[in-house]
Amino acid sequence: MGNMGGMMKQAQKLQKKMLKMQEELASKTVEASAGGGMVKVVADGSQKIKSIVLEKEIVDPEDIDMLQDLILAATNDALNKSQEMVSSEMGKLTGGFNIPGLT
Numbered sequence: 001m002g003n004m005g006g007m008m009k010q011a012q013k014l015q016k017k018m019l020k021m022q023e024e025l026a027s028k029t030v031e032a033s034a035g036g037g038m039v040k041v042v043a044d045g046s047q048k049i050k051s052i053v054l055e056k057e058i059v060d061p062e063d064i065d066m067l068q069d070l071i072l073a074a075t076n077d078a079l080n081k082s083q084e085m086v087s088s089e090m091g092k093l094t095g096g097f098n099i100p101g102l103t
Contacts, residue, residue: 014093014094021089022046024045024089025044025046025085026044026046027044027045028085029042029043029044030042030078030082030085032074032075032077032080032081033074033077034070034071034073034074035058038054038070039054039055039070039071039073040052040053040074041053041078043075043078045082045085045089047083049075049078052074054067
């Protein structure tokens with residue numbers, strides 16, 4: 001049973017490290033853009049969109065569809081980059097082991 005107690009302590013240590021890392025990741029951001037930088041989206045490590053910036057030149061009332069497509073593209077790219085950042089940081093914590101539910 002001593003082995004089980006050691007495993008529990010290790011699991012608790014890992015859980016504390018993960019909580020700390022999640023807090024740190026929430027303060028880190030990634031940026032993505034579309035339309036040659038005319039649309040910029042910033043997301044954090046909690047997969048939340050922090051800001052969307054549109055250059056005036058991209059806002060064309062006659063072509064709202066293009067603007068919507070660019071916003072979607074930049075937003076999806078920012079979220080993908082955020083997920084990659086989280087996966088990379090979690091990989092460092094778990095030593096490269098893929099633990100379901102952590103990423």
